[in-house]
Amino acid sequence: MKMAGKSWVLALVAFLAAIAVGLAIVAYLGLDAADRSRAARDLPKLAFQFGLLAMLGVFVNYLVQQHRDRLAQKEAASELRKEAAGRLVNVTHRVRKAQLLLAIDRSPQNYDEQVRELIDAMMDLRAIGHESETRTLFTDPKVIRRPVDEMTLYLQSLIGELRASRRSVTRAWWPTQSGRGRDTPYLAQLLAKVPPHPKESMFDRDYLAHHQEALQAMRGDIVRLG
Numbered sequence: 001m002k003m004a005g006k007s008w009v010l011a012l013v014a015f016l017a018a019i020a021v022g023l024a025i026v027a028y029l030g031l032d033a034a035d036r037s038r039a040a041r042d043l044p045k046l047a048f049q050f051g052l053l054a055m056l057g058v059f060v061n062y063l064v065q066q067h068r069d070r071l072a073q074k075e076a077a078s079e080l081r082k083e084a085a086g087r088l089v090n091v092t093h094r095v096r097k098a099q100l101l102l103a104i105d106r107s108p109q110n111y112d113e114q115v116r117e118l119i120d121a122m123m124d125l126r127a128i129g130h131e132s133e134t135r136t137l138f139t140d141p142k143v144i145r146r147p148v149d150e151m152t153l154y155l156q157s158l159i160g161e162l163r164a165s166r167r168s169v170t171r172a173w174w175p176t177q178s179g180r181g182r183d184t185p186y187l188a189q190l191l192a193k194v195p196p197h198p199k200e201s202m203f204d205r206d207y208l209a210h211h212q213e214a215l216q217a218m219r220g221d222i223v224r225l226g
Helices: 002-029 033-104 108-134 141-164 185-191 202-225
Strands: none
Touching: 033 108, 033 141, 033 185, 033 202, 108 141, 141 185, 141 202, 185 202
């Protein structure tokens, strides 16, 4: 698309130059001998001026194209930043959904399904953290990468706990029951409907707090950079 635009402008310049040269030749042939002699003396100066104008036109077109390219790159980067923030919110939404489904459906089948959903969410988090640095979309990628990595570590620990306790899960056993969950603290606190100290639970401390930190940094750059 860029090459097509530049080629069109160059073709237009060449076309106008050909018309100008043609008109100059016609005008020259219509002159008498004395006027032709004077025109011949002025021809180098006129050719120089015409060439200078043509070069100026090409340069102006180059500047305009560069400006358009920068605007397009800025808009593309803005869309990618918004997409990254949306993906982060979506991951946490999926974790919340798995939390609710694990609490209301205690069947082993649902258990396995939600573990797979959490694994997918963890892989998406890893991709978001990696892309936040490699794409250089944000002012300070480390401010986003660090909390995203902490969220990933939390999900990794939770998934490891879920997979290790898979064979023990039945309808008669669940870690939120009284006296249960000592061996599965991540799952027990995740499923607790009303934790005694919500801000001190591992889910709030090791996941949600870092989610808010990363999202706030992303949204700050979206506002500042567009």
